[in-house]
Amino acid sequence: MKARVAASVVLALTVAFGTAGCGLIAPQATTKHYDASDGVSGSVGTIDVRNAIIVTDASGGTVGSLVVTLVNTGSTAQRVTVTAGDKSTEPAYVTVDAGQTKKVGTEPKSTSGNVFFSPFSTLPGSLFPVYFQYGDQTGVQLQVPVLDGALPEYGDLVPPTALPTATPTAVPTPGETSTPAPTETAAP
Template identity: 30%
Template sequence: MVRTTRRTRLAALAALGGTLTLSGCAVANPITTAEPYAPSDGIRVAVSDEVVVENLMILTEGEGQPGHLLGAVVNRSGEDVEVSFTIGEGGATVPVRVDAGEHVNFTDAGITTQSVDAEPGATIPATVSMPSAGDAQVEVPVLDGTIPPYDEYLDQA
């Protein structure tokens, strides 16, 4: 009987030690799946706490060819906002107005560029800005239409 009680206590002590050790890992290491990230081929740009650009990328058939901007601006704030995009160095600035609590999908908006200064597989510098939040300098991936479903968008560029 004494032996069984001792084994039970040792097992409980070992379980408690293991639980404390494993719970310590969660304290020392952040839970990465709780962090926002871009799960697709484009990039994610947090313009402010409540305004985010999701899956931003450019599709083109080649360097110097027209391009099609893909992605969306999501406005989780209670105010209408205007987010501006400048693609490439010296490129034209394109403003995108997003109502409070809404989103604008670039595919629906038909935002295109006349010429992309990078070949597919590269990145191109861009500025994403909002008057109340400032500018974010980002590198936007340039893709071609070889990956479905992107091939259908090049016909629209």
């Protein structure tokens, strides 16, 4: 009888350790950092770059709109430089106040609060390099995914197919001056 009880205990322990033992040596998925969305993330000093994507119009658009959340975990405001591609293009600047979060690109029809890349010819489904840096901190280059408005959650983020150009205004030539027309006033 004692042998039967001992065998049952050994068998129960073997089954318990056998089924739980795989968790002892298997990597835990919850300890690995990953981007749970379509975008990519990185950090520059006290600035966290979160969920960066570029949205473009797949039907012949020439503008890419950067959609990103910048988080300043520091105690001073930072002016973040955002540069496209090979860093030879004109950078855009985004100021993030101390301890604040700044969302960029959520209003693509607006004339402010956006970072547009133009001309932009990278196709949706590709990766596009974007460089983030501020002050004397070492920057980070992220391979940002390019998406279009095919998914409903990105439909409202598609930028215009082309950026508006400045409308020229009439500038007076040096010889021209405008003189106000005289108006009648009552005599004193």
